[in-house]
Amino acid sequence: MEFRKQKGIYLQIADYICENVLTEQWKAGEKILSVREMAASIEVNPNTVARTYSYLQDQGIIFMQRGIGYFVADDALPRTQVLKKDDFVNEFLPEVFHTMDVLGIKIEDLLDYYQHRDNGQTDKE
């Protein structure tokens, strides 16, 4: 049994950045914090942030301009959605469905909860 288990910190930072992209708080073309600034602001070793940035650059979500800094890529939003949607559907949903089985929650119940949740964004148009 593992307690303090968690995803690598660099992936958590990536999630944090993706969250900002997905919620459009960070938009295409915007400069993001430098490796050192980010590291200082979240109190993490700069190498860890560098790894995050490198990973996100691989994913085409941010890009680097040597000597200038990192920027949100033009198609960061759809790429991030694709990346995270994949995680969500393949890693996360199966767990959710399993939990529902174990707890005896039916898909109809879930629909119910969805339709009656606080922020009624369901049928807005």
Added chain:
Amino acid sequence: MEFRKQKGIYLQIADYICENVLTEQWKAGEKILSVREMAASIEVNPNTVARTYSYLQDQGIIFMQRGIGYFVADDALPRTQVLKKDDFVNEFLPEVFHTMDVLGIKIEDLLDYYQHRDNGQTDKE
């Protein structure tokens, strides 16, 4: 940004026990590990396990026989379902729905995934 944040260890242990009850790997009336055995097996302080057991006893999921040990309660399964269903619906589902919004996943997509998942338990009866 928080990296080390987590539920208390004693609640994680409770979750582990609940999982075993829910999946019926531990059945009503069965003796569970003693406080000290459990503590040794998961490498945690006995006091922490004692707190878990005390919490689960309050919830009516396990019961104690002084000088003998702890046992799975007769109605542990339904009680655990109720307990966890609550968590699931109030803590977990809202997050899921928020993530779906952000990722542009519609409830219909989710239904789709549900109906086409591996173990086709959807409409068996």
Added chain:
Amino acid sequence: MEFRKQKGIYLQIADYICENVLTEQWKAGEKILSVREMAASIEVNPNTVARTYSYLQDQGIIFMQRGIGYFVADDALPRTQVLKKDDFVNEFLPEVFHTMDVLGIKIEDLLDYYQHRDNGQTDKE
């Protein structure tokens, strides 16, 4: 023969607090001593007081405001009465009746004592 036997200290502290609630020396909404203040004032380990407060919070007799402190709950008085009435009837009264038997005191004698005690609140209305 046991000399040092007693209820757990944390329960004795709970009794002390309940007493203050029952006699309305502590009223609904009042802040009570912080865990550390109480611990210092009664010369007990803070963990022990924390356990007492946690227990009383479970009972709905006090409530916590994170970073602020603990307060007497709105319906502390009735809840305390219920809690203690239970103790009185199930734990205490049987002992009293047994003692009366052993001492040859009849229930009528007890009624007599009740009606002639100092503060004649018996039949005031």
Added chain:
Amino acid sequence: MEFRKQKGIYLQIADYICENVLTEQWKAGEKILSVREMAASIEVNPNTVARTYSYLQDQGIIFMQRGIGYFVADDALPRTQVLKKDDFVNEFLPEVFHTMDVLGIKIEDLLDYYQHRDNGQTDKE
């Protein structure tokens, strides 16, 4: 606030002896444990037991035969009843009645509990 507070140990030993007299487990004329035996059996300093015996001898509940030991007095039972009845009525009952007031328990409730307690010794004849 005092926790390990209690009556003097010598009085607790006296209570223990009185209990045995009242329940007629020890009868008039029987020899009781020697000071040293009693002290050893309850793991207490012999001086403490000596004080108890001296106190009970003053009350006429036990008597001593020099070089032989202590014995239960002939009229130990009634004397003990008187002694304890006094305590019960003057020390104990007022507390009980006060507690009942604070808890909102009426004398009629108490009669009820008395008549419905487990061992129906109420109207045996």
Added chain:
DNA sequence: GTGGTCTAGACCACC
């Protein structure tokens, strides 16, 4: 052997 309790001290999160 079982669990229950208390202590001392540390660290963390929240306000």
Added chain:
DNA sequence: GTGGTCTAGACCACA
């Protein structure tokens, strides 16, 4: 500052 949690170690009662 507040409370929450965990640890290590001790002691007690019950069986």
